[in-house]
Amino acid sequence: MSPTAVLTVDQMRAAEQAAMSAGTSEWELMQRAGEGAAQWIARMAGGRDVCVLCGPGNNGGDGYVIAESLRRRGNTVHVVAPKEPGTETARTARAAYKGEVSTEGLPRNQVYVDCLFGYGLAREVTGEFAQLLENLRDATGYKVAIDVPSSVASDTGERLGPPVEYDLTLALGGWKRAHFTMPVMATMGVKRVVDIGLDLPADVPRLSDAPRISAPAADAHKYRRGLLAIVAGEMPGAPLLAAESAMRSGAGYVKLLSDHSHPDAPAELVIESAATRKTLSDERLSAILVGPGLGRKNKARDALGSALEAGRPTILDADALHLLDPAMTAGCNTAKIGLTPHEGELAKLCEAFGIDASSKFDRAEALHAETGMTVLAKGPDTILAGPEGVLFFERGSSWLSVAGTGDVFAGIAAARLAVRGEVQQALEEAVWIHHEAARLAGPAFTAGTLARSVNNALWSFL
């Protein structure tokens, strides 16, 4: 079992099929899933009454196993099932449940366990099922989604029925993509995987694990710890913010290449005149950041061209992503380049590189596959596509939705690249550091406060 694997419905079905071919029956898998979920629910419920909503498929089957397990533990259990089970295994589970079943209505003030639909949900939820989900949405009580919320498509996170806010979501056997896709991932409450003993594939997208960040070597000096050059442009504020966060992300030396006067710059930031081909070809440069505040005029295009020509490990953000096209990257070692687009920039890049995909996941994956560049698709959900595969992330603070946090992120990413040298590792670390800095910065922070929280965020990963 690889607990971080994030699977499509087809991959999940294949893993279950493999277990069944190896001799474990579907009923055995359902019992493991239901019993595993019931252990969590029993803990959360204490002695409270539990209401289990059962659908017509195997997700409903899990519900009957959960209901019977909780009934045996002494909880008062109500099952609401508008339809009789339609699969053989769910019928077995139904027969094993020794309590009452009603076809409609929702008792009040319960611990609600939603087993109407799992990954088999294939179309819009209507009729009595939609009514039940609306009742569940409006009910007061602790709400648990089994496997996935019942109105959500597992592969895409698409909403196919009334939205419900859950307190706990128990993924059965492994994560599905919907668990890390906005906006539905924000409705799932605490998320946990219930292990049912499946052998999950290793070559699939996975959930990022917290990184380990090393302190500098005992004999480190500023160049060995990484020298980062930040290429400024038209607007002075954004590259300065990126520099503020980069200086606190572990690199030994951060230079801002800018013709602005920067009266607010901290004394420890080295500011040199604007980037030229010559300054960017300095062999000591461990990484280059281009994009924040760059502008989109000819001068900006030239600066980007010089940075790409230098061939150093490079992060491209903001305006650089608007200027980038296949002609500019031709001849570059794209394995050294990381892109950090938000949604609009990702769409623009896909247009420039001729990629026809619509979901964030597909766009990020295809852009990496097409160009060789590593793509960090930012936003309230985050997808990283690079040579090591695709990574999903848990959500960061929603206070990050303020101007300048992207510049702060770019600074962290570029500094980690200067330290690590590997683009995908640097971007993965940067997401964690950014989220942790946001947590430490508290509510309603500004980008400047966020940038100044970055060094303390590193504590969590040492």
Ligand SMILES: NC(=O)C1=CN([C@@H]2O[C@H](COP(=O)(O)OP(=O)(O)OC[C@H]3O[C@@H](n4cnc5c(N)ncnc54)[C@H](O)[C@@H]3O)[C@@H](O)[C@H]2O)[C@@H](O)CC1
């Ligand atoms: N296959 C296995 O080995 C295991 C499956 N498990 C459970 O099985 C679930 C998947 O089961 P199923 O594939 O049976 O599918 P689901 O139980 O998710 O639901 C699909 C059922 O509902 C119907 N349906 C789909 N969309 C509908 C709609 N909008 N309105 C009305 N009916 C609709 C389908 O025709 C099918 O009967 C998983 O999410 C998980 O909970 C677990 O028991 C673990 C083992």
Ligand SMILES: [K+]
């Ligand atoms: K469900």
